[in-house]
Amino acid sequence: MLPIDIDAVKGFLDKDEGAALYEYALKASILGPCMEIGSYCGKSTVYLGSACQRAQTLLFAVDHHRGSEEHQLGEAYHDPALYDIEAQRMDSLREFRRTLARAHLEDTVVPIVAPSDLVARHWNTPLGLVFIDGGHSMEAALTDYRCWAPHVQRGGWLAIHDVFPNPEDGGRPPYEIWTLAQASGLFEALPLIKTLGLLRRL
Template identity: 70%
Template sequence: MNDQNTLPSPELPLDIDSIKGFLAADEGATLYHYALEASKLGPCLEIGSYCGKSTVYLGSACQQNQSTLFALDHHRGSEEHQLGEEYHDPDLYDSGIALMDSFRTFRTTMREANLDNTVVPVVSSSATASRHWATPLGMVFIDGGHSEEAAQTDYRSWSTFIRPGGILAIHDIFPNPEDGGQAPYNIWKLAKASGLFDELPTVNTLGLFRRR
């Protein structure tokens, strides 16, 4: 897997570094670049919005084409966000119900980015949201739960909805197990072997494909 040349940073409606999240700047610029192209084919979908960092990149690109970004997240956090885990954020923990909740912060981000008329939040699990889905998509960005079951569900539930010429992007690709979890890399390998996609250059930990 080879990194492509870094794309220029897009003009965004707010300070992207002010948003909680785990997306590198070169990955965000790449998402914006491909969403700007793919949103001409149809609406885009991200799986795993968290507080909205990737959503701002993708949504800002969709907005340029009067397209729509569906932002799918149950907003209860992945395994690593839970109380006592490595990436737990006490600011996003609702002690009243003893659950993590990033949705309020996400909505604030969308309002501040002027994306309320572009981004459609889908507050649900991936499997539930896909059950009756029928809309073809220009781009799917997978950055949801990193357990093997969650990643497999995201890939199998949504990859077939991508239009020909559309983009599949998968975050946190670590070929070396010592660098990170293997579930996203495993679905990257599935996509590569599927015959449905042509591989595009990887950017940092962002794996990319174009639907044949």
């Protein structure tokens, strides 16, 4: 299914979650291109992009590539290999591009290097699937949800990563936007696949 060894790609996506993303991106591609909010080094991009490539559509991958809160210097998920010493900032773009090249997805994935709210200001293309896995602060998660959920076509899919119903298991913002989507009346949720929430646009 995948063109490279997914274990060799930096990231935090479980294989069962990745397989579900592949499956639903393949279905959603009938409706339109797919969108990923938060690419990091490209693990989820490989799953989504491989499905889009098979369906002969595109995956837009939005990330500022400066890392989320937890990736910064001194934080729990900081990776020194992704730290740009000269700029004194995180920079995952080079590793992301290497992943795309190794996976032969450069003709399918369109990287957009910018904050998601900036991109959303002028976005007009209806989407078959939107996958939200950007910053996990409440502000970042709400912004991604409010900016991108409206672009999911009817019959399409909204996917949210790191949904933890039990607050002892992980951060709450992805769970909060998952519940907001259901309360909106616009989305119907499927059972969670580990921490991946999938919702169908009604």
